[in-house]
Amino acid sequence: METAVFIVCAAIVLAGALGVVLARNPVHAALSLVGTLFGMAVLFLNLEAHFLAAVQIIVYAGAIVVLFLFVIGLAVAFLVTSDVGLPAEAVLRLDITDQYSNLRQIAAVLFTDYVYAFEATAALLTISVVGAVVMSRRVARADQAQQAAEDD
Amino acid sequence: MVTASWYLILAAGLFTIGAVGLLVRRNPLIMFMCVELMLNAVNLTFITFGRELNDIGGQVSVFFVLVVAAAEVVVGLAIVVAINRRRPQATADDLSALRG
Numbered sequence: 001m002e003t004a005v006f007i008v009c010a011a012i013v014l015a016g017a018l019g020v021v022l023a024r025n026p027v028h029a030a031l032s033l034v035g036t037l038f039g040m041a042v043l044f045l046n047l048e049a050h051f052l053a054a055v056q057i058i059v060y061a062g063a064i065v066v067l068f069l070f071v072i073g074l075a076v077a078f079l080v081t082s083d084v085g086l087p088a089e090a091v092l093r094l095d096i097t098d099q100y101s102n103l104r105q106i107a108a109v110l111f112t113d114y115v116y117a118f119e120a121t122a123a124l125l126t127i128s129v130v131g132a133v134v135m136s137r138r139v140a141r142a143d144q145a146q147q148a149a150e151d152d
Numbered sequence: 153m154v155t156a157s158w159y160l161i162l163a164a165g166l167f168t169i170g171a172v173g174l175l176v177r178r179n180p181l182i183m184f185m186c187v188e189l190m191l192n193a194v195n196l197t198f199i200t201f202g203r204e205l206n207d208i209g210g211q212v213s214v215f216f217v218l219v220v221a222a223a224e225v226v227v228g229l230a231i232v233v234a235i236n237r238r239r240p241q242a243t244a245d246d247l248s249a250l251r252g
């Protein structure tokens with residue numbers, strides 16, 4: 001069973017990765033990336049990393065790829081309707097009452113040995129969000145004209 | 153029975169595809185996606201070794217890689233949007249303003 005799951009998912013992962021590299025249209029590349037990420041999530045389940053499989057789908061397919069699609073829609077200036085759902089609860093086995101569940105094991109290490117690194121990631125995410133807002137903010141029009149003049 | 157080396161070979165293949173794509177493609181968005189492929193390959197090796205060595209630390213490392221990947225994508229795509237506003241249709245080869 002594990003072998004069959006591995007072979008199918010490895011094929012999906014590699015096909016998706018080739019799709020990302022070979023696709024001419026960036027939207028097709030982003031959708032191939034979703035295929036790769038879903039295959040990878042199933043491989044994580046195969047390796048008994050249940051929590052990370054859920055995080056993989058929620059963070060990557062649910063947030064990062066949707067962000068890619070939004071930026072493609074903004075940059076290439078055509079409408080992208082994306083309806084990437086979160087079928088995470090279908091595969092999840094995160095029983096928090098089980099003392100030996102994957103989630104509890106990770107939490108026990110993450111909030112003791114790695115607690116300072118964990119706090120640092122909060123700062124990292126805050127800074128990156130603030131940076132993204134600052135960079136993508138529209139500059140004042142006079143300023144823009146001046147910069148355009150400098151470019152020419 | 154799937155041994156750890158199968159997963160490691162798959163991760164190596166995925167990393168190679170991502171690295172080649174990063175070097176070959178010139179669209180900044182696709183280059184970012186190739187970086188994501190390489191990060192995923194590394195995550196797979198972390199989890200594989202974590203299972204082989206029976207150490208939960210591998211999965212915790214993957215958690216941090218995911219956080220950094222999310223931050224990287226947010227900042228990178230903001231840069232892409234900012235560049236695109238100034239110079240539409242710019243490829244990575246056109247962005248040489250920071251050359252030394």
